[in-house]
Amino acid sequence: MGSTTPEEETTVPQRRHIDLPVSLDRAAGTPLATQLGDTLRAAMRQGTLKHGERLPSSRGLAKQLGVSRTVVTEAFQQLYAEGWLEGRHGSGTYVAGFGETPPPDPGPGAAGPPGQRTAPAMIDLRPGIPWVRDYDDAAWRRAWRRAADVPPREEPDPYGLPRLREAVAAYLRRARAVPAGAADVLVTRGTGNGLDLVAATLLRPGDLAGVEDPGYGVARNVFAARGAHVVPCPVDEDGVIVERLPGGLRVLYTTPAHQYPLGGRLPIPRREKLLAWARRTGAIVVEDDYDAEFRYDVAPLPALYGLDPARVVLLGTLSKSLGPDVGVGWLVAGAELLEAVARTRDKLADRTCGPAQAAVAHLLERGDLERHLRRMRLEYARRRAVVVDALRGLCPLRGETAGLHVVAELPAPAVPHVVEAAHERGVLLEALPRYHQGPAHAHGLVIGYGAASSADLRRAMSVVATLIADL
Numbered sequence: 001m002g003s004t005t006p007e008e009e010t011t012v013p014q015r016r017h018i019d020l021p022v023s024l025d026r027a028a029g030t031p032l033a034t035q036l037g038d039t040l041r042a043a044m045r046q047g048t049l050k051h052g053e054r055l056p057s058s059r060g061l062a063k064q065l066g067v068s069r070t071v072v073t074e075a076f077q078q079l080y081a082e083g084w085l086e087g088r089h090g091s092g093t094y095v096a097g098f099g100e101t102p103p104p105d106p107g108p109g110a111a112g113p114p115g116q117r118t119a120p121a122m123i124d125l126r127p128g129i130p131w132v133r134d135y136d137d138a139a140w141r142r143a144w145r146r147a148a149d150v151p152p153r154e155e156p157d158p159y160g161l162p163r164l165r166e167a168v169a170a171y172l173r174r175a176r177a178v179p180a181g182a183a184d185v186l187v188t189r190g191t192g193n194g195l196d197l198v199a200a201t202l203l204r205p206g207d208l209a210g211v212e213d214p215g216y217g218v219a220r221n222v223f224a225a226r227g228a229h230v231v232p233c234p235v236d237e238d239g240v241i242v243e244r245l246p247g248g249l250r251v252l253y254t255t256p257a258h259q260y261p262l263g264g265r266l267p268i269p270r271r272e273k274l275l276a277w278a279r280r281t282g283a284i285v286v287e288d289d290y291d292a293e294f295r296y297d298v299a300p301l302p303a304l305y306g307l308d309p310a311r312v313v314l315l316g317t318l319s320k321s322l323g324p325d326v327g328v329g330w331l332v333a334g335a336e337l338l339e340a341v342a343r344t345r346d347k348l349a350d351r352t353c354g355p356a357q358a359a360v361a362h363l364l365e366r367g368d369l370e371r372h373l374r375r376m377r378l379e380y381a382r383r384r385a386v387v388v389d390a391l392r393g394l395c396p397l398r399g400e401t402a403g404l405h406v407v408a409e410l411p412a413p414a415v416p417h418v419v420e421a422a423h424e425r426g427v428l429l430e431a432l433p434r435y436h437q438g439p440a441h442a443h444g445l446v447i448g449y450g451a452a453s454s455a456d457l458r459r460a461m462s463v464v465a466t467l468i469a470d471l
Helices: 032-046 058-065 069-082 137-148 162-176 191-202 217-225 268-281 335-348 354-365 368-391 414-424 454-470
Strands: 085-088 092-095 185-188 208-213 229-236 249-254 284-288 312-317 329-332 405-409 444-448
Touching: 032 069, 058 069, 069 085, 137 354, 137 368, 162 185, 162 312, 162 329, 162 354, 162 368, 185 191, 185 335, 191 217, 191 249, 191 284, 191 312, 191 329, 191 335, 208 217, 217 229, 217 249, 229 249, 249 268, 268 284, 329 335, 354 368, 368 405, 368 454, 414 444, 414 454
Parallel strands: 208 229, 208 249, 249 284, 284 312
Antiparallel strands: 085 092, 185 329, 312 329, 405 444
């Protein structure tokens, strides 16, 4: 990403437009769009069209073939749906891979240096990994150019860049109905950093900190590193079970919008019970809003923070929307607690990168981030459909209405077999029991659909579905 110098121009490969050898028979009974799709599919199978090659625009191909643009767009849409093609924002349509037919095995040593065998690339279906290859390249570069105009500060503000705090507050009001202003926001490096600042502020060695079980392992690690005694808190299909919360908790970490990893959505009556429990016990509820941007079949519920800002700390991150490497998130809390967290941060000399804050502020202020989220919501919805369709009727599913993963429930003895057999076939899966602090009471697979391309996802889900069907 970035410009090419004149000296580099002779060595950088140029993207080429290709003229497709396609002929359509108007006298045939088969629709023209179907004929075109079949021809392109055959060309990709045979290697005439290779992975990564750019196709002509729908307008240009329609002109070449002497057909309406609708014929071409219908063919392209079908090939997109099957995973043969992929779009790159602002760049065009490309051959995505080998679709439903895997590439032939080149045999030992066919690729790579002589005498060596190249291991096949694994398709990663682990959860929590976003797709970071489809973003608005022009908007990204523009944001960082503007960030470069901001000189380094001698004394960085522990609360974060003021204009970013204002932009985050405005975004949360629009997207999550959070009644927050800039004064309620502290900019972090992400969820883990925000959680550690809360733990360093509130917890003393031996304090009890609750984490959902099954739940987010990083939360357990952060609390334990601060000397707390981590207590598992049971969940059901809706989320944390308030009546079964242990006594004496100082802090409770929870994911009410989309329980991680089971996918439950904490209903309003239980949210009110949880807040009543927090007020009665004096505990602080840490709400991790880790993937609230991605909802498919259901409307998002308002953030828990909005119901009681005095008892709730809201954590957010850009790791699932822009990517974990950006290193920007936020912490929203009441004035007294936010001030205490800022003091803790100052003592720890903990800071968020200034240029990164400025770049994200620019993306938010221009609306570029929200446009990116809308595109990715559609992309992830298509990928979710691939997973759900592949497993429909084979096993119960959880959490498929939101986020970047689906839980496939399986009998306990089957889980390690499927994980191991999938790995042998080039697919990385994660087992649900690893999310438990103690003995596992939920069993199955946590299938992420963020990291793999659409074509790879289809191939991987064919493997997983076959393994589950064979059980």
